Amino acid sequence: MAKYHIPYYGTTKYGGNPRLVYSVEPxxxxxxxxxEAKIYWETPRGDFSKIRLVRNQSTFPETAEDxxxxxxxxxxxxxxxxxxxxDGYDNPNDIPLVAGKPVYYRMFLFTSxxxxxxxxxxxxxxxxxxxxxxxxxxxxxxxxxxxEQSPFGVVDTESDLxxxxxxxxxxxxxxxxxxxxxxxNHNFFDIPRRIVPIRRDNLGLTPEPNLPLKNQKRLIREAxxxxxxxxTTAGLSTYCESLTGFAPTxxxxxxxxxxxxxxxxxSGTGNWDSTNGTLTSSTDEVPVSGDYVVDVTDTGKIIxxxxxxxxxxxxxxxxxxxxxxxxxDYVLSAQIKxxxxxxxxLTIEYFDGNGVTxxxxxxxxxxxxxxxxxxxxxxxxxxxxxxxxxxxxxxxxATYYIDxxxxxxxxxxxxxxxxxxxxxxxASKVNLIKNPSFEVDDSDWTSSGSVSFAQDTDISSxxxxxxxxxxxxxxxxxxxxxxxxDVIAGQxxxxxxxxxxDASMNITIRTRDDSSVIIDEYTAAIPAEASWERYxxxxxxxxxxxxxTIEVEFSGDAGTFYLDCIxxxxxxxxxEYFDGNxxxxxxxxxxxxxxxxxxxLYPNRLxxxxxxxxxLSEWIMPNTFWTLRTWSGLEYNTLTAI
Numbered sequence: 001m002a003k004y005h006i007p008y009y010g011t012t013k014y015g016g017n018p019r020l021v022y023s024v025e026p027x028x029x030x031x032x033x034x035x036e037a038k039i040y041w042e043t044p045r046g047d048f049s050k051i052r053l054v055r056n057q058s059t060f061p062e063t064a065e066d067x068x069x070x071x072x073x074x075x076x077x078x079x080x081x082x083x084x085x086x087d088g089y090d091n092p093n094d095i096p097l098v099a100g101k102p103v104y105y106r107m108f109l110f111t112s113x114x115x116x117x118x119x120x121x122x123x124x125x126x127x128x129x130x131x132x133x134x135x136x137x138x139x140x141x142x143x144x145x146x147x148e149q150s151p152f153g154v155v156d157t158e159s160d161l162x163x164x165x166x167x168x169x170x171x172x173x174x175x176x177x178x179x180x181x182x183x184x185n186h187n188f189f190d191i192p193r194r195i196v197p198i199r200r201d202n203l204g205l206t207p208e209p210n211l212p213l214k215n216q217k218r219l220i221r222e223a224x225x226x227x228x229x230x231x232t233t234a235g236l237s238t239y240c241e242s243l244t245g246f247a248p249t250x251x252x253x254x255x256x257x258x259x260x261x262x263x264x265x266x267s268g269t270g271n272w273d274s275t276n277g278t279l280t281s282s283t284d285e286v287p288v289s290g291d292y293v294v295d296v297t298d299t300g301k302i303i304x305x306x307x308x309x310x311x312x313x314x315x316x317x318x319x320x321x322x323x324x325x326x327x328x329d330y331v332l333s334a335q336i337k338x339x340x341x342x343x344x345x346l347t348i349e350y351f352d353g354n355g356v357t358x359x360x361x362x363x364x365x366x367x368x369x370x371x372x373x374x375x376x377x378x379x380x381x382x383x384x385x386x387x388x389x390x391x392x393x394x395x396x397x398a399t400y401y402i403d404x405x406x407x408x409x410x411x412x413x414x415x416x417x418x419x420x421x422x423x424x425x426x427a428s429k430v431n432l433i434k435n436p437s438f439e440v441d442d443s444d445w446t447s448s449g450s451v452s453f454a455q456d457t458d459i460s461s462x463x464x465x466x467x468x469x470x471x472x473x474x475x476x477x478x479x480x481x482x483x484x485x486d487v488i489a490g491q492x493x494x495x496x497x498x499x500x501x502d503a504s505m506n507i508t509i510r511t512r513d514d515s516s517v518i519i520d521e522y523t524a525a526i527p528a529e530a531s532w533e534r535y536x537x538x539x540x541x542x543x544x545x546x547x548x549t550i551e552v553e554f555s556g557d558a559g560t561f562y563l564d565c566i567x568x569x570x571x572x573x574x575x576e577y578f579d580g581n582x583x584x585x586x587x588x589x590x591x592x593x594x595x596x597x598x599x600x601l602y603p604n605r606l607x608x609x610x611x612x613x614x615x616l617s618e619w620i621m622p623n624t625f626w627t628l629r630t631w632s633g634l635e636y637n638t639l640t641a642i
Contacts, residue, residue: 021046024107025120031174034099034129036088041107041120044080049461050110051080051119055087057101058189059214060123063603064108064116065575068095100128100177102192104213114464115586116576125192127177133169137162188221189214196220206615210607211243218242231621236421239619244608246425246630253292254408256322257418260625262312263405264293264417265300271320272300276308277394287403288335288372292416294625294637299403302394304342309393317351321387322407324350332377332390333413335404338368342398346377348407350385358382368400378411420625423616425609427589427600427631429575432485432568433552436579437463438470440595444483450476450558459564460498460532465581469498469564472554480554480563485598487511487550488570490543495552496536496574497566501528503559509539509568511547519547532562536574589632600631613641 024041031037044051056067071085087105088097097103106121137145137155145161146153156162181192191199196216200207203223208216222242229235233250240248257263261270265281272279282301289296302310313321324330332348349361360382366375381388390407394400406415416422434444442453456471463469472480487493495509510521522539541547552568554561565577579599580590587605591598602609613628613636620626628636 022048022109022111022117022119024109027105027107027120027122029105029122029124031124031126032086032088033170034127034173035097036086037097037103037124037126038084038086039105039122040084043083044075044078044107044109044119046078046109046119047112048075048078048109049112050074052108052110052116053085054106054108055097056104056106057098057126058104059217060104060121060193060212061106061108062212062214063576064110067104067106070094097126099126100180101126101190102181104193113583115583123193125174125177125181127170127173128180130173130176132172132176133162133166136165136169136172186221188217191217206618208243208611210611212245212604215243215245215608218245226619230619236423236619240423240425240612243612243615244425246428246602246608249424249426251422251424253416253418253420253422255406255416255418255420256324256409257312257405257407258320258322259623260295260418260420261623262418264295264298264403266295266298266625269300270312272310272312273315274302274308274310276306277302277304277310277400279310282401285337285372285401285403288374290404290415291634292414292420292422292627293404294417294420294627294639296639299401302400302402304394304397304400306397307393307395309391311389311391313387313389314349314391317355317387317389321351321355321389324381324385324388325409326381326383326385328381328409329411330379330381330388330407330409331411331413332379333374333404333406333415334392334402335372335374336368337370337372337401338398339370340398341367341369342394342396342400343367344395344400345391345393346375347391347393348377348379349389349391350382351387351389352384353386355387358384360385372401372403374404376413417625420627421620422627422629424629425602427602429569429571429578429601431577431579431588431599431601432483432550432570433566434483434597435595436566436577436599437466437564437581437595438468439466439581442470443596445470446481447472447478448481449478450474451478451480453480456562458500458562460500462498462532462534463564464577465565465579469562472556472561472563474503474556474558474561477557478555482552482566482568484512484549484551485568487541487545487547489541489545489547491570492538492540492572493550493568494536494538494571494574495566495568496534496577498532498534498564499526499529499562500532501526501556501559501561502530503528503556503561505554505556505559505561507535507537508553508555509537509550510553511539511541511545511550513546514548519545528559532564534565534574538572589630591631598631602630605630609635610641616641 024044027041029039052072054061054067061067104123107119108116109119142151142153143149145155147156199220219242261268346364350358362379364377451474454471455468508523511519524537578588582588587602625638
């Protein structure tokens, strides 16, 4: 029987299997007062080594670090020491609960796959005091509430009646807080989760139950802005970031042809007109592949009855011609194939603003064979050019195939579909160490002095990924330096790592200018550690710094040193380690070659990117191709998002 499981619907053939492991549900909670709450859970199930409870007062924590970690412990043989937590009492040194706002708790389990998984969640509203106790007591006759039993007496706050009424007044406090939260405000992150579907429907937004609650609230908050700018880059960019949480970079193809049919013959022949030949959109030949090629099935097919041509804009240069700028370099390119071999010409002719030829044109003559070949024609527009008209002429009776026609400014061509939109989503976090756990060798690391490197299978139980550590054997003074990375002034950078050693060592974070001169650096001492420990060190790059690169350096003297899971990130403090070898559901991807490139983190990438791909057509002009990319490469395009 098919399973329909909405949190993962669309990611596998009928959705993922209902979660039977890695669960502490059902979770429950009791709001005790304005600053305290008790959270209860069932005995955790599944193979896990750590358990963590995270609190967030805007939305459900998306990751195991998305909020305040109020409780965590190592699990011995899959058991934990407690089944409840008293927030505000058991953690007196944590940031306290804020009254008058919702609160969201999520439990995470650290699995044998070395990732944190969602094991359950619960939410409620922390009431804000409206002084309802005093107001309710004032309603009652003073003869019942005062010690003197006098109509002019003072309310006795120690009486049994007063204590009895506390329960009723706290319920009223909750009610008044809900009313406050129902009032319109621009901070939609404060609205209770039960109100989200109502606000969503009022704005005409598509339900997004798959997405984290924070993304659903972002869509509500930005809805009016997005609607007002629908069809623009600003509106599309806001939608992409609201839905995914990943900052987009949006670019429009520099192929100036007016439609995708004009360039790639997708399901039609566009504005092309032919003489002495039949022009159709065909699937007989497989097009040439490319990074930005969306249509991988259709090409233009010409069955020539005699010498003839196909033209773009010749019959109406103003409406069908390609807008150009005067005295500007342009290049026309096309993939052409002729199974029986045939001669052809490519021509560019310029017209003025009235649609009258300027007398300026350029032509390329060549021969097409039974292999796809790209032909380029460079040109410079005339001084009075406003429109360009293209012509492909055949000189033989034969069958010709033409595809990927591109007309763009400049002298070189890089094919993209006409008027296509490219959306690149940037990551939430980046690990700037290219070879962080030495899974291959010591690539991207530079050693100097009296030290040797070797891979070793001695790894920490805290090592999130991989089977090796880096073993440094020093016989004298040495250094071991990472790759460099671009640095941003005015930002904190933090390096974290696992280490085990029989002697002390140092770690240095260092920045350099464009002449490799040292600008900023901070060195910290690390004592000898008989067992694996995780350390972190931070450096603030001043806002007026001239630094352009940053690097990490380990140094020491004689001894044996083990390093693993090294992470350099732009942050005030270290986050959980990540690299591209972690399970795909973690959302970390290599930006290039595995273990030889930066790692980019996209929490819930599979669900978010897929959902964005399915809905992009609602925010992009009809008959427009688009590509959706991340640091992992092409994710989806118009024709693969199904």
